[in-house]
Amino acid sequence: MTDGVREEDRVRLAPGVMLRQDRVRGHWQLLGPERVLILDEVALEVVRAVITQPPGAQPPVTVGAAIAALAAQFDAPREEIAADVLEVLGDMITKGFLTR
């Protein structure tokens, strides 16, 4: 079940999923088994935050660490970022692009 993605969860790209910029259409997307998810700016930054490992961290990164990184990157309040991140991650887990 995907209800309630928690900050201590560790998320990563599901097997067979890759982040790619579409060279013809220009946008960023996740490619997975027989499907494509086009990423808007927020979703792209969330994906980057969860797949980018900070130096010395044990992969995969926790959701909380990704939220902290995004809050710092965009100089925004953590709680605002957290709500968006949890929603985006829950959706991507349901669709099978990310896994816990």
Next chain:
Amino acid sequence: MTFCGATTGLEPPLALLAELTHRCPLRCAYCSNPLALDPASRELDTAAWCRVLDEAADLGILQVHFSGGEPTARKDLEALIAHATEVGLYANLITSAVLLDRTRLERLRDAGLQHVQIGFQDTQPAKAELISGFPGGQPKKLEVARAVTDVGMALTVNAIVQRHNIDRVDDFIDMALELKAGRIEIANVQYYGWALKNRAALMPTREQLVRMDERVRSRLPELKGRLVVDYVVPDYYAKRPKACMGGWGRKFLNVTPSGSVLPCHAAETIPGMSFDRVTERPLADIWANSAAFQRYRGTDWMPQPCRSCDQKEIDWGGCRCQALALTGSADNTDPVCDLSEHHVLLADIAAEDGGTAEAPITYRSFSLL
């Protein structure tokens, strides 16, 4: 490039179905290949396929589905996957799995393969053999499926559903979970090609479909986030047609083993069509301009009731090959639609074929015709 010109509104395609060969050790009664199969001597060679992959990537295609027949019968599959990956295409393999082993899976993975879809005829070995005509297939498929996830690739279980296995849809789902598949296709047989020939042996009854539908829907909540379920509802009992291939010439193209470019894999059944070949014309030009793609693209070709229907840009008139098979003309509205004057035919066919107790099976073969 003309394909994305503002005047036509034509988008680049998303996916290429690369039918590398019609050779296959299985003889499945539901096979969607045409009755007239391409012999090995007519197959495109490695260089020709690599050029197709180059042109596909340039055209904007994102994913290539290596299929067949049995694509692993091609010794150059590793080279083709490596080439697809190099030009930026996402590589899927659609396979029966019976020719694969762990060593070759590792080679395919190293070449860039991301995802393997294995077709299962049943969950019970003897019953699977009844449909595939291939002894010993099931244990081999299970062994290969385990190896797929073990070596780090994504696995889809393709459960091909028909009368003889439809009551075990729960078992298919449990099997997918046990195999650690990320995705299951619950694909009710589509009645084209060999499946149309075997319709009386394969068509389930309405009662079976209702039970299956209840079972699948009751399992969906627990599978959320664990197993992606792609569920293809059987056409003959539906009220609205599916947007076949996402609409004719809108998202997909199919290249046959001998290099013909089709808007869908059954398009060769339609009389009066001519198909361009990748050896004679660039793929982008075929996509934008070939007669076969233009014939049913968009809405201008539509008869009534499609023409004035508010669903016409949702289902795109349904399936041309099904309209042909059931009404005698591919120009008609797909009779799956209950607004079609031919819709009543479906209920009759489903009742008649679904009620046939033990119709004989004609196994797929090169020598039938």
